[in-house]
Amino acid sequence: MTEKLTLKLLEILGHHLFCLRNFEGKGYNQIFIDNMYEIITKFNTRNQSY
Known part of the structure; x- marks a missing residue:
């Protein structure tokens, strides 16, 4: 049986990585x-x- 992988993207800008x-x-x-x-x-x- 094949398992379906569903991903939700979290859209962020580069400077958000610094904030996180x-x-x-x-x-x-x-x-x-x-x-x-x-x-x-x-x-x-x-x-x-x-």
Whole structure:
């Protein structure tokens, strides 16, 4: 049986990689901070499977 692999792309610009790597959550409103941590978690989870 063939397993179908479905990937969702996370579109980011080059400078976003710097933000993902060095984000500390300082100087932003709580909504932005929560959203950024959610994106970082998704990004890290996806990278561990490759």
